[in-house]
Amino acid sequence: MAKVKQTSSSQKKAQSLSVVNPKAAGIDIGDKIHAVAVAPDICDDPVRTFGTMTCDLEAIAQWLKECKVNTVALESTGVYWKPLFSLLVRKGFEVFLVNARNVKNVSGRKTDESDASWLQRLHSYGLLSSSYLPSDEQEALRTLVRFRKTLQTEASRCILRMQKSLELMNVKLHTVISDIVGQTGSAIVEAILQGERNAVNLLSLVGKRIKASKEVIEKSLQGNWREEHLFTLGECFGLYKEYQRRIFVCDQKIEEQLRIYEVIRNEGVVTRSIEETDHPQYPKPKYKCKNNPRFNVRAYLHRILKVDVLAIYGLNDTGGLQLLAETGTDLSKWPTEKHFVSWLNLCPNNKISGGKLISSRLMKKQPSVAGQAFRQAANAVQKSDHWLGDYFRRMKAKGGNKYAIVATANKLATIYYKMVRYKTEFNPPLLDQYQKRNNELKIKRLEKRLEQLKAIVV
Numbered sequence: 001m002a003k004v005k006q007t008s009s010s011q012k013k014a015q016s017l018s019v020v021n022p023k024a025a026g027i028d029i030g031d032k033i034h035a036v037a038v039a040p041d042i043c044d045d046p047v048r049t050f051g052t053m054t055c056d057l058e059a060i061a062q063w064l065k066e067c068k069v070n071t072v073a074l075e076s077t078g079v080y081w082k083p084l085f086s087l088l089v090r091k092g093f094e095v096f097l098v099n100a101r102n103v104k105n106v107s108g109r110k111t112d113e114s115d116a117s118w119l120q121r122l123h124s125y126g127l128l129s130s131s132y133l134p135s136d137e138q139e140a141l142r143t144l145v146r147f148r149k150t151l152q153t154e155a156s157r158c159i160l161r162m163q164k165s166l167e168l169m170n171v172k173l174h175t176v177i178s179d180i181v182g183q184t185g186s187a188i189v190e191a192i193l194q195g196e197r198n199a200v201n202l203l204s205l206v207g208k209r210i211k212a213s214k215e216v217i218e219k220s221l222q223g224n225w226r227e228e229h230l231f232t233l234g235e236c237f238g239l240y241k242e243y244q245r246r247i248f249v250c251d252q253k254i255e256e257q258l259r260i261y262e263v264i265r266n267e268g269v270v271t272r273s274i275e276e277t278d279h280p281q282y283p284k285p286k287y288k289c290k291n292n293p294r295f296n297v298r299a300y301l302h303r304i305l306k307v308d309v310l311a312i313y314g315l316n317d318t319g320g321l322q323l324l325a326e327t328g329t330d331l332s333k334w335p336t337e338k339h340f341v342s343w344l345n346l347c348p349n350n351k352i353s354g355g356k357l358i359s360s361r362l363m364k365k366q367p368s369v370a371g372q373a374f375r376q377a378a379n380a381v382q383k384s385d386h387w388l389g390d391y392f393r394r395m396k397a398k399g400g401n402k403y404a405i406v407a408t409a410n411k412l413a414t415i416y417y418k419m420v421r422y423k424t425e426f427n428p429p430l431l432d433q434y435q436k437r438n439n440e441l442k443i444k445r446l447e448k449r450l451e452q453l454k455a456i457v458v
Helices: 009-016 054-066 081-090 112-124 136-168 183-193 199-205 214-220 227-265 297-305 317-327 337-343 369-380 387-399 401-422 431-457
Strands: 024-028 034-038 047-050 071-075 094-098 351-353 356-359
Touching: 024 112, 034 054, 034 112, 047 054, 047 112, 054 081, 071 081, 071 112, 081 094, 136 227, 136 317, 136 369, 183 199, 183 227, 199 214, 227 297, 297 317, 317 369, 337 401, 369 401, 387 401, 387 431
Parallel strands: 024 071, 071 094
Antiparallel strands: 024 034, 034 047, 351 356
16 A cells, blocks of 8 residues: 655645735845846746846836836845835835845755745745835934934943043043033043143032042042043044034934924924923923933924823933834834834743743844833833832842843833823823732732642642
């Protein structure tokens, strides 16, 4: 009796797949060439390579039109996909931007042409989903906000290099003053660069808010004053001031883009003047953080999002601006708040095999700007005297500081999602009520466990 060859589950799945997009194309994106693949039954040469110049992008669109392609899938490789994506959208194609993690090729020799063919095949079966893409005004705002963050990062590196130069001269100013680019620190550094070496003369520049005693500051300002380290100190200090000027210019451009965003959101109607910040609905900004923009971010966010998201505990001006730039105003693109926190990578990546949970760790990937904003907000509430601060401390006792940050950031993201999507204001519970409710739930859990133990004993 002959054996019947059993068909594997993968073969059954491949056989059951039906072509959903017969006129689909796949494009493998690169810096110098783009590999474009269409269905083999459309033309005799289904895979072609093109350059990346503007004329080459026009040739890609023209060839796809000749092949009567109506939908295209391409990988999000760096920033190389953006010019081609914009051109194809303008030409009327339906473009899917897919994550490279989800379209890994089969094992074997890897080429650009094979990757393009694999993308085309997956897209023709309808197995690809497009990534989140912002609108034009949101894209412009996101570019500016991300550039501002880059400028802040470079400015902070200049501060670290200044501290290194002072340390190499054994000048311990940065150990007794928390901010060497603040009012007192900047005045002392400028005096040193102008030639002042007497520590007693520098004490007159110390501000009233400095907690260290004058004796300690005088000792910290005694060093070896090597010429090469004074030069690097001056260069880094000059670069820091230049970055601060560039950040100020960038803030002006961001405010201009926010005005455009507000006009688009209100269908061309400006409800209030930006200068009218004395109204209680738009409180004047408090510059507690020197890294916050020097304009009333809260007023813009309130008029664009229609809710006061900065009322959420721990969320500052910079964080709210980053969230608007990264997530936009229409959060219905995520069906529920669980989809939203999953996109932010603020929930466990549960892996179940054989009906058992084998792993529940976070996905190992670079944290997004929006996810980092919620994490920073969560870190800011850990010592606060409200229900989120109490929640953070309970989670920290349960799983440690990192666990508490992710869990609290999940709560904050859920609150933000519900406020922006359903236009509900932030209405936090009182700390006493929150603690009382948690204690009651804890008592019920312990009583239930006690009944279970009694049943076992009997």
